[in-house]
Amino acid sequence: MANSTQLILASSSPRRKELLAQLGFSRADFNFTALAADIDENHQFGESPKDFVVRLAVEKAQAGLVLFNASASVESELSTVLVLGSDTIVVLGDKILGKPVDETDALKTLSELSGHMHWVMTAVAITDGEKILTRLVETQVQFCELSEADILAYIATGEPMDKAGSYGIQALGGSFVERIEGSYSAVVGLPMVETRELLREMNVL
Numbered sequence: 001m002a003n004s005t006q007l008i009l010a011s012s013s014p015r016r017k018e019l020l021a022q023l024g025f026s027r028a029d030f031n032f033t034a035l036a037a038d039i040d041e042n043h044q045f046g047e048s049p050k051d052f053v054v055r056l057a058v059e060k061a062q063a064g065l066v067l068f069n070a071s072a073s074v075e076s077e078l079s080t081v082l083v084l085g086s087d088t089i090v091v092l093g094d095k096i097l098g099k100p101v102d103e104t105d106a107l108k109t110l111s112e113l114s115g116h117m118h119w120v121m122t123a124v125a126i127t128d129g130e131k132i133l134t135r136l137v138e139t140q141v142q143f144c145e146l147s148e149a150d151i152l153a154y155i156a157t158g159e160p161m162d163k164a165g166s167y168g169i170q171a172l173g174g175s176f177v178e179r180i181e182g183s184y185s186a187v188v189g190l191p192m193v194e195t196r197e198l199l200r201e202m203n204v205l
C-alpha cells in the first residue's frame, strides 16, 4: 500500500475489521483505521432492498470521509484517503429484516426465518472523495425448522441483538443454517472477493 494512501474502514463492526485485515495478506505494509460512521439507517418508502443496502454502504463511506477529514492532521491532508463502508440486510419475501430492536423483535424475526429460505444482501462502497465504487452481493440462506424453545435459548445468549436478521452464521446461529448459496463472508458482513476487487481497482492491493 503506497505510503501516501490511507485506508479507512467506516465501521464499528469487529467482524468487518477482521475480514478486511485478512485481505492484506499479500502486503506487509497493509493497514487501515476503523472509525464508526453513524448514519440514519431508515428505509425510504418505495426503495428496493438492493437500492437500500447499496445506499447505506455509500452513505457510510461518505460519512466516514467527512469524519476523517474533520479530524485529519496537516500531514494526512497530503495523502490520498480511501474510505470503505458496508451494509448487510436480510430479506425474506418482500420484507427487509435489519437488526432487532429488542428481544421480542428477534423472536418474531427468527420465527419467520425458521424453515425458510431468505436472502442476505451485503453492499460495499469505497470512495476517494471523487469517485465511488460499489458492489452488491446476494446470498441465499436456508434455515432449518426451529422450535420456540430453540429460539428463546438462542436469544438468551445475546448473539442476535447486533446482527441483521437476528442471527450470526459465524457463531451459534450457524447451527440453524442448512445451506447457503453465495458468499459466506458477505453474510458475516464483508464479501471478501468483491472487496478485494474494489481495493485492487483503487490500487490498494
Ligand SMILES: Cc1cn([C@H]2C[C@H](O)[C@@H](COP(=O)(O)OP(=O)(O)OP(=O)(O)O)O2)c(=O)[nH]c1=O
Binding pocket: 010, 011, 012, 013, 015, 016, 036, 037, 060, 086, 087, 088, 089, 090, 099, 120, 162, 163, 164, 165, 167, 168, 169, 170, 173, 187, 188, 189
Ligand atoms: C446475517 C448476519 C449478519 N451479521 C452482521 C453483519 C453486520 O455487522 C450486521 C448488520 O448491521 P450493519 O448495519 O450492516 O452493520 P453494523 O451496524 O454491525 O456495523 P457498521 O458500523 O459497519 O454499520 O449484522 C453477522 O455478523 N452474521 C450474520 O450471519
